[in-house]
Amino acid sequence: MRLKTFQAATMTEAMDLVRQSLGDEAIIVSTFTHRNGAGVEITAAIEQQSEDDFVTPEAQALRYGQGNGRLFVPEDDFAPQDEQHVGDLILGALNWHGVPGRVAERLTQAALRVGLDDPVGALAEALDETYRFPGLSTDNRPLILIGPPGSGKTVVAAKIAARCVIERRAVQVISTDVSRAAAGDQLAALCRVMSAPFIEAVDARELHHVVSETADTTKLIVDTAGINLHDAAERKALKALIQASGAEPVAVLAAGTDAMEAGELAAQAVALGARRYVATRLDAARRLGALVAAADLGGLAFADVSASAFIGKGFERCDALTLAHRLLADPDARSAVDPETDMQYFSPKPAALKAAE
Numbered sequence: 001m002r003l004k005t006f007q008a009a010t011m012t013e014a015m016d017l018v019r020q021s022l023g024d025e026a027i028i029v030s031t032f033t034h035r036n037g038a039g040v041e042i043t044a045a046i047e048q049q050s051e052d053d054f055v056t057p058e059a060q061a062l063r064y065g066q067g068n069g070r071l072f073v074p075e076d077d078f079a080p081q082d083e084q085h086v087g088d089l090i091l092g093a094l095n096w097h098g099v100p101g102r103v104a105e106r107l108t109q110a111a112l113r114v115g116l117d118d119p120v121g122a123l124a125e126a127l128d129e130t131y132r133f134p135g136l137s138t139d140n141r142p143l144i145l146i147g148p149p150g151s152g153k154t155v156v157a158a159k160i161a162a163r164c165v166i167e168r169r170a171v172q173v174i175s176t177d178v179s180r181a182a183a184g185d186q187l188a189a190l191c192r193v194m195s196a197p198f199i200e201a202v203d204a205r206e207l208h209h210v211v212s213e214t215a216d217t218t219k220l221i222v223d224t225a226g227i228n229l230h231d232a233a234e235r236k237a238l239k240a241l242i243q244a245s246g247a248e249p250v251a252v253l254a255a256g257t258d259a260m261e262a263g264e265l266a267a268q269a270v271a272l273g274a275r276r277y278v279a280t281r282l283d284a285a286r287r288l289g290a291l292v293a294a295a296d297l298g299g300l301a302f303a304d305v306s307a308s309a310f311i312g313k314g315f316e317r318c319d320a321l322t323l324a325h326r327l328l329a330d331p332d333a334r335s336a337v338d339p340e341t342d343m344q345y346f347s348p349k350p351a352a353l354k355a356a357e
Contacts, residue, residue: 005041005042005044005275006018006021006041006042006044007039007040007041008039008040008042009039009040010039010040011040011042014040014041014042015042017042018042018044022044026044086111086112086116086117086118086119086122087108087109087111087112089119089328090107090108090111090119090122090123090328091104091105091108093327093328094107094108094289094292094327096287096331097287097288097289097292097327098258098259098287098289098290099259099289099292099293100259100260100263100289100293100296100297103292103293103296103297106130107123107126107127107130107292108126110125110126110129110130111123111125111126113126114126119328120321120324120325120328121324123324123327123328124320124321124323124324125320127320127323127324128319128320130296131295131296131301131302131320132276132295132301132302133301133302133318133319133320133323134276134301134302134303135302135303135304135317135318135319136160136250136278136303136304136315138163138167140169140216140217140218140219140220141247141248142211142219142220142221142222142245142246142247142248143160143220143221143222143247143248143249143250144222144224144241144242144245144247144248144249144250145157145221145222145223145224145249145250145251145252145278146224146227146229146238146242146249146250146251146252146269146272146274147226147229147251147252147253147265147269148226148227148228148229148253148265149225149226149227150226150254151226151252151253151254151280152252152254152278152280152281152306152309153223153224153226153252154177154186154187154190154223155280155306155309155311156252156278156280156306157173157175157187157221157222157223158173158187158190158191158194158311159306159311159314159315160219160221161173161190161191161194161196161221162194162196162311162312162314163314163315164196164219165194165195165196169219170215170217170218170219171196171197171218171219171220171221172196172197172199172210172214172218172219172220172221173187173191173196173197173198173199173221173223174198174199174200174201174207174210174211174220174221174222174223174245175187175188175198175199175200175201175222175223176200176201176202176203176207176222176223176224176225176241177223177224177225177226178200178202178225179225184198184200184223187223188200190311194311204240204241204243204244205244207222207241207244207245208244208245208246211244211245211246211247220245220247222241222245222247224238224241229265229268229269229272230264230265230268235268235271235272238272239272242272242273248273248274248275249269249272249273249274250274250276250277250278250303251265251266251269251274251276251277251278251294251300252277252278252280253265253266253277253278253279253280253290253294254279254280254281254285254290255279255280255281255282255284255285255288255290255291255305256281256284256285256286256287256288256290257290258290259289259290259292259293260293260297261290262289262290262291262293262294262297262298263290263293263294263296263297263298264297264298265294265298266293266294266295266297266298266299266300267297267298267299269298269300270298270299270300274300275300275301276300276301276302276303277294277295277298277300277301277302277303278303278304278305278306278315279291279294279302279305279306279318280305280306281306281307282305282306282307282316282326283307283308283309286331287331288326288327291305291323292327302318302319302323303318304316304317304318305317305318
């Protein structure tokens with residue numbers, strides 16, 4: 001399924017844009033009306049002609065063999081780093097991270113087409129061509145965080161609130177997680193430390209009331225209970241909260257999880273109206289295939305990432321270059337991820353396995 005977002009002054013104008021771009025077969029995934037009357041947004045989707053219908057014409061051309069370069073599948077014994085082909089290195093790294101096979105092949109082909117000798121630059125170009133990296137906005141648009149249990153939504157909510165406090169911007173934090181005893185205590189305590197207003201809403205009607213009483217100049221952050229995104233009843237309840245809040249749903253997914261599962265979770269989040277996601281726990285994950293799968297299989301755009309549970313550390317920017325660095329950095333030399341340092345390229349066989357041999 002191919003997703004696209006349209007902005008216009010009125011709903012009628014936005015629908016006209018949908019029909020002009022995607023045709024009459026387009027499916028409306030979500031609508032959003034700005035609280036200050038600044039217009040509307042519609043996210044629409046159209047069924048792909050096949051599972052190989054990719055984001056850009058360039059990616060399609062590569063997939064169907066019209067691009068330059070041939071995919072190189074590495075042997076078990078890898079050549080020395082200074083002799084290793086760019087495609088060999090990139091494919092080996094993506095496979096090690098658990099990126100789904102077809103996605104890894106497509107990204108490798110796109111990187112080869114760039115024609116750079118630098119694998120980081122080549123992969124960054126391929127990622128930038130294929131995915132979107134909008135980051136987390138710093139405007140006052142309300143956000144509602146959604147995701148499975150334990151994905152880190154509460155920490156993300158606190159980090160967004162902390163950013164607003166540091167920037168001296170008005171903020172209101174709302175928790176709808178009333179399914180567990182004292183579930184909102186952690187977020188309430190964090191908000192007290194930051195002197196950020198905090199309130200709980202027990203249901204969609206109460207949430208709508210709180211939102212309607214909040215000034216347009218205040219950044220609204222809504223934390224929700226973790227749910228099983230594959231369960232229809234739980235999705236329906238969450239959708240009611242999203243509609244009541246009038247906020248943009250932002251998915252929160254933990255790094256280090258199974259890539260295919262992350263892709264399926266992302267697809268469910270997209271069906272609820274999410275267009276981007278925050279990846280968490282990057283400090284505790286070695287394999288990052290879930291990050292790529294959430295963007296590719298699920299269709300979500302990359303927002304900022306969280307690499308620490310410490311609220312004061314905030315977020316790290318996620319763009320094509322930093323993601324390429326993370327994917328190609330030696331997993332046993334994490335300091336090399338920093339683009340300002342001399343990077344050690346990824347070795348398909350971790351040091352522990354090499355020692356065992």
